[in-house]
Amino acid sequence: MPELPEVAAHAERLSAGFSGTPLARFEPMHPAVLKTFDPRPAAAAGKALKEVGHRGKYLLLRFGESDGGHGASDLTFVVHLMQAGRLRPDTKLARKPRGGMARWTFDDGPALLLTEAGTERRAAVWLLADQPATAEPLARLGPDADSISRDELARRLAAASERVHGFLRDQSHLAGIGRLLANEILHTAKVSPFANTARLDGASVDRLHAAITTSIARGLDAERERADMGRSTDRPNDVHHRVGQPCPECDDTVRAVEYRRYRVAYCPRCQTGGKVLADNTTSRFLK
Ligand SMILES: [Zn+2]
Structure with a gap:
């Protein structure tokens, strides 16, 4: 998308x-x-x-x-x-x-x-x-992700208490981030996709806010070079389309947790202290 x-x-x-x-x-x-x-x-x-x-x-x-x-x-x-x-x-x-x-x-x-x-x-x-x-559909949107302030982001993270990957993709929290950007932002910020938003410390919120800004700017720079809207695989990314490949940051292998409609791609060494995340929300219940 x-x-x-x-x-x-x-x-x-x-x-x-x-x-x-x-x-x-x-x-x-x-x-x-x-x-x-x-x-x-x-x-x-x-x-x-x-x-x-x-x-x-x-x-x-x-x-x-x-x-x-x-x-x-x-x-x-x-x-x-x-x-x-x-x-x-x-x-x-x-x-x-x-x-x-x-x-x-x-x-x-x-x-x-x-x-x-x-x-x-x-x-x-x-x-x-x-x-x-x-009016609907715009009234329910959170602030645009490229203009949200650090303090507004912190306030919304604290109020949400959910996994940060889901938070970033929820358009009522902040608008404009989808599946690729959520993965890229969390990798750039070195935050685990499964971290609870209410438990992020101030330094993590700082990095997250900076990563939202830089990831969107990086995508916008690349997209402005194009004559028409590209596909997902055309977009700049370090983890989203690199599962199984070395992380550009640290050389660890990029891993993924697959869901029906999206994929959480992340680098264990950069984001989870080396821990491999288990798919503990869907696989258990779909069998
Ligand atoms: Zn890495």
């Missing part, structure tokens, strides 16, 4: 390519893709794309009168790509594009096409008026 660096870099690309262009129409291509019914998408027709921004892993396509600031009549399309969704310029304008979920057609130019590979069809679009930040 694209995480904050991929989504942020993609928002920059789309902004550069489409800002200022008036929307001709928005066309849902799958019955479940549009999660809101008021306002109607037709209300956005004729408004210009002011910018494409992001909030956590969500892309925000903000339309309004081209007067610069946030106008009362602004409408924001919120797009979540989920696992396999992509939002790309579309010059073919095929009637039934492969994997098509929704299309924004602009006056005098190409369209933007939301597609989703595979059969899950979970990519989603919301159309929000007024203050999008206070």
Whole structure:
């Protein structure tokens, strides 16, 4: 799944390519893709794309009168790509594009096409008026991971009391971190993925906060070099795609605990005092 660096870099690309262009129409291509019914998408027709921004892993396509600031009549399309969704310029304008979920057609130019590979069809679009930040799906998000302060992070860690790997991926704690970044952040911070958030000492919180910042910046730098959103294997990583290989930091072997929907990849020497973590949450119960 694209995480904050991929989504942020993609928002920059789309902004550069489409800002200022008036929307001709928005066309849902799958019955479940549009999660809101008021306002109607037709209300956005004729408004210009002011910018494409992001909030956590969500892309925000903000339309309004081209007067610069946030106008009362602004409408924001919120797009979540989920696992396999992509939002790309579309010059073919095929009637039934492969994997098509929704299309924004602009006056005098190409369209933007939301597609989703595979059969899950979970990519989603919301159309929000007024203050999008206070409406679902954005209202439940914690602060963006690249802007959270050290003290706010410490407060949220202490209040949570759960495994730090799960904490980092929970978008209500902080927004934008997914499976790859959680592994990279914890490796960089030299914190065990299974450490309890409420028991981290101040030095660990310091390292964790610094690692969140550097890991996101590293991902963003790499993603800005690309012409389109890459795949997970294209992203810079020291542990996530290196299970069984030597740790770049210490040469110990990178190990993993596998879950159904994600993988905890870590280096024992760097993160757990050499201890190999047992998969003690799923394997015991799935048999
Ligand atoms: Zn290591």
